[in-house]
Structures are given as structure tokens and as C-alpha cells.
Amino acid sequence: MKIKEVTIRHLKMQLKNPFSTSFGTIYNKEFLVLEVRDEQGTIGFGESVAFEAPWYTEETLKTTWHMLEDFLIPLILNQEIQHPNDALELFKGIRKNNMAKSAIEGALWDIYAQQSNQSLAQAMGGMKEKIEVGISLGIQETIEKQIEVVDNAVKDGYKRIKLKIKPGWDVEVMRVLRxxxxxxxxxxxxxxxxxxxxIQTLKQLDEFNLMMIEQPLASDDIIDHAVLQKQIKTPICLDESILSLEDARKAVELGSCGVINIKIGRVGGISEAKKIHDYCEKMGIPVWCGGMLESGIGRAHNIALTALSNFVMPGDTAGSSHYFEQDIITPEVIAQDGYITVPQEVGIGYTPDLETIGKYTVASKTYK
Ligand SMILES: O=C(O)CCC(=O)C1=CC=C[C@@H](O)[C@@H]1C(=O)O
Ligand SMILES: [Mg+2]
Structure with missing residues (x-):
């Protein structure tokens, strides 16, 4: 493929339920959608998952736009690309900025899947026909409300419930919920x-038979997590600390975690996500696919990735209706009894709905 045109759109979508974590509350999801066209006219879509503010990682919506406009799109335009893995080589001179890289790389995978007449999952080597789905629930204002949202998620059939904790909202809350x-x-x-x-607080969480505790310590740490893992029974799952295969290798070798949450955006794209998956499979480390409150486009990429064999734990890929009144793809993603069917159609398997995309777009620009 030879990329001839890239359109960046900035979308703003209201979340059905505000999402509260240890950093604060998000009411709207603002993100970038990339529409990438090659010389044959095939169009691929990607999503940048960076939030407006740098509270999860250092990237933001504006930094990803800047990286795309000034560095990444110029590296991609008019290049002969045989396979989306080539993006790793093209981008190797640019440090980190993984969410920006991933947005465009995801669109290349979509084009590649369409041109090789495969679903995105098949193009990656994923064989599962359906995937198990969990749900991530934000911190609620009261414990009664927290019980109610967990109850609703259980009734909806989600296969595991992820709860956000923070100092002062941890042991006692988990005790009541358990x-x-x-x-x-x-x-x-x-x-x-x-x-x-x-450490004493974290040790007390062992009582509640949790599947894992995700990223308890600093976002760039693997050393202290290794110390902690030796002292608690509950497996540690790393999220923010793992930005690459090298990070995963070091964390596994140090014993910093028993599980890894793979987010495509955080690790710089599908190619790196696959490498981490393959390494973890070899090392006997289970992985699952994390979420970033994505629209249907990013969610479609996550579903395809989860079709790989070592995604053995339910991911944060809940159905579209958990997040938005109206998603920007058709059909929207439906989770039924805790499963999502992996689309078999070519490409991402859902159709981006340009009218709805237009409704939520607050800015856009085309590069050729
Ligand atoms: O439903 C989802 O998309 C998962 C949401 C979720 O848990 C997270 C999204 C973004 C940042 C974090 O707060 C958090 C996570 O750390 O996994
Ligand atoms: Mg997390």
C-alpha cells in the first residue's frame, strides 16, 4: 500500500456514565479518529485513545495531533508499505508517543486486512470466534451506588468486574462488595x-480472592511492584508500566507481575501488542485487553486483538451501550451474556458511520 491521504477528526462524545478513578472524573470522551486512504482508494480507520489531559500517561489529544501532523503522517505519506509491521521501522526514530503511533498504525492494519481479504482478527492471527468480556466500573459516590452498579453489571452477564480503588476507597469497599x-x-x-x-493496606486485599490487582504502584515502576508481589498472594497486573515488549520482558524477569493488561494505544500499536502477547504466551503469563473508553473504532481493534490465543482473561471491552447513547459504527458492539462475537467480515468488521462521526466532530484536517 501507498498512503495518499490522512484525515484527522477530533470528536467529543458524552459518556453515558461519568467515569471516576483515583485521578478524577471524566464526563466526555474527546479523541481523534484517523481516516487513512491508500492509492487504490482503500480506507482504513484508527483511533487515538489519548485523553484531553495527561493523567493516565503523558500523551494528550493535542500532543497526539502534533505528533501525527509534524512527524508521523509525513513519515507515512507516499511510502511503499508491504505490511503494517513496517510502521515500527518507519517510526523507530521517534521516541514513545505511543498513542499517536498506534492511531495511524491501526488504520494501516485495517487497510492491510481489507486488501488481503481477511478480518482484522485473522490478519493478526487471531482464531477465536467469540471473546469473553469484562467491565470496568468507576468509583461511585456511595457504597450503595457501587453495589447497585456491580449488581447491574453482573445481571448483564459480564464475566468479571473491575473496580477502581484509591486510598480510603479500598479494603472496606471490597469487603462489602465481596x-x-x-x-x-x-x-x-x-x-x-x-x-x-x-503495603499493609495492599496485603489486606488478599482476603477478597481478587483475580488480580492492577497497577497499584507508580506508573513507571517495575522494581517496587516486584517487592510488593513477593509479599501479596493476589497477582499483580501491570498496565501503565508496560509500554513495550522490552518493558514486559523486564517486568516478567523481575517477577513484578503475574498478568499483563495490553492496551494497543499504550504500547504503540497492534504489532507491538502482538509481540507482547507472543512473549507472554511463551512465558506462561496470561494477558487481557484493556480499554480506554474507546469509540467503536478503537473497540473494534481491541476485539480483533483479543481473538489471539493468550488473551485468556476477559478484557475491558464492554458493549457500546455501556459508554455512549450512539456509537460511531454500525452495527454497534454488543456484549451478550458476557461474550462478543468476533466479526468475520473483512477489515475491522464494523462500518464507521460518517454521519454520526460528523455529528460529534469538533475539528478536522486532511493531509496529502
Ligand atoms: O472500559 C474501559 O474502556 C476501561 C476503562 C478503564 O478502566 C480505564 C480507562 C482509562 C484509564 C484508566 O482509568 C483505566 C485503566 O487504567 O485501565
Ligand atoms: Mg488500568
Whole structure:
């Protein structure tokens, strides 16, 4: 393929339910959608998952636009690209900025899948026909409300419930929830809200038979996590700390985690995500696919990735209706009884709905 045109659109979509974590609350999802066209006229779509503010990683919507406009799109336009893996080589002179890289790389995978007449999942080597789905629930204002949202998610059939925790909203909350839901697979995500000084609190979480505790310590740490993992029974899952295959290797070799959450945007694209998946499979480390409150376009990429064999734990890929009144793809993503069917159609398997995309677009620019 030879890329001839890239359009960036900035979309703003109201979240049905505000999402609260240890950093604060998000009411709207603002993100970039990339429409990439090659010389044969094949169009691929990608999504930049960076938020407006740098609270999850350092990237933001504006930094990703800047990286795309000034560095990444010029590297891609008019280049002969045999396979989306080539993007790793093309981008190797640019450090990090993984969400920006991933947005455009995802669109190349979509084009590649269409031109090789495969679904995106097949193009990646994914064989599953359906995937198990979990749900990530934000911190609620009261414990009663927290019980209610967990109850609704259990009734909706989600295969595991992820709960956000922070100092002051942890052991007692989990105790109440475990009492109400003795058999529900549950886990906790702290988004780096603790340090090793909190080890006594973190040890108490062992009581609740959690599947894992996600990113309890600093967002760039693997050393302290290794210390903590030796002292708690619950497996640690790393999210923010893993930006590449090299990070995964070091974390596994140090014993910093028992599970890895792979987010395509955080690791710089599907090619790197696959490498981490393959390495973890070889090392006996289970992985699952994290979410970034994506629209249907990013969600479609996540579903395809989850079709790979070592995604053995339910991911944060809930159905579209959990997030938005109206998604920007047709059909929208439906989770039924905790499963999503992996589309078999060529490409991402859902059709981006340009009219709805237009409705949510607040700015756009085309590069050729
Ligand atoms: O439903 C989803 O898309 C998952 C949402 C979710 O848990 C997260 C999204 C973005 C940043 C974080 O707060 C968090 C995570 O850390 O996994
Ligand atoms: Mg997380």
C-alpha cells in the first residue's frame, strides 16, 4: 500500500456514565479518529485513545495531533508499505508517543486486512470466534451506588468486574462488595494510587480472592511492584508500566507481575501488542485487553486483538451501550451474556458511520 491521504477528526462524545478513578472524573470522551486512504482508494480507520489531559500517561489529544501532523503522517505519506509491521521501522526514530503511533498504525492494519481479504482478527492471527468480556466500573459516590452498579453489571452477564480503588476507597469497599457478591470474579485497579508505604493496606486485599490487582504502584515502576508481589498472594497486573515488549520482558524477569493488561494505544500499536502477547504466551503469563473508553473504532481493534490465543482473561471491552447513547459504527458492539462475537467480515468488521462521526466532530484536517 501507498498512503495518499490522512484525515484527522477530533470528536467529543458524552459518556453515558461519568467515569471516576483515583485521578478524577471524566464526563466526555474527546479523541481523534484517523481516516487513512491508500492509492487504490482503500480506507482504513484508527483511533487515538489519548485523553484531553495527561493523567493516565503523558500523551494528550493535542500532543497526539502534533505528533501525527509534524512527524508521523509525513513519515507515512507516499511510502511503499508491504505490511503494517513496517510502521515500527518507519517510526523507530521517534521516541514513545505511543498513542499517536498506534492511531495511524491501526488504520494501516485495517487497510492491510481489507486488501488481503481477511478480518482484522485473522490478519493478526487471531482464531477465536467469540471473546469473553469484562467491565470496568468507576468509583461511585456511595457504597450503595457501587453495589447497585456491580449488581447491574453482573445481571448483564459480564464475566468479571473491575473496580477502581484509591486510598480510603479500598479494603472496606471490597469487603462489602465481596460479601454481596461472594462468587463474582472481581479485580481492583488502583491506577498508581499507592506506594510501598501502603503495603499493609495492599496485603489486606488478599482476603477478597481478587483475580488480580492492577497497577497499584507508580506508573513507571517495575522494581517496587516486584517487592510488593513477593509479599501479596493476589497477582499483580501491570498496565501503565508496560509500554513495550522490552518493558514486559523486564517486568516478567523481575517477577513484578503475574498478568499483563495490553492496551494497543499504550504500547504503540497492534504489532507491538502482538509481540507482547507472543512473549507472554511463551512465558506462561496470561494477558487481557484493556480499554480506554474507546469509540467503536478503537473497540473494534481491541476485539480483533483479543481473538489471539493468550488473551485468556476477559478484557475491558464492554458493549457500546455501556459508554455512549450512539456509537460511531454500525452495527454497534454488543456484549451478550458476557461474550462478543468476533466479526468475520473483512477489515475491522464494523462500518464507521460518517454521519454520526460528523455529528460529534469538533475539528478536522486532511493531509496529502
Ligand atoms: O472500559 C474501559 O474502556 C476501561 C476503562 C478503564 O478502566 C480505564 C480507562 C482509562 C484509564 C484508566 O482509568 C483505566 C485503566 O487504567 O485501565
Ligand atoms: Mg488500568
Amino acid at each position: 460479601k454481596h457478591f461472594p462468587d463474582v470474579p472481581m479485580m481492583a485497579d488502583a491506577n498508581s494510587a499507592y506506594t510501598l508505604k501502603d
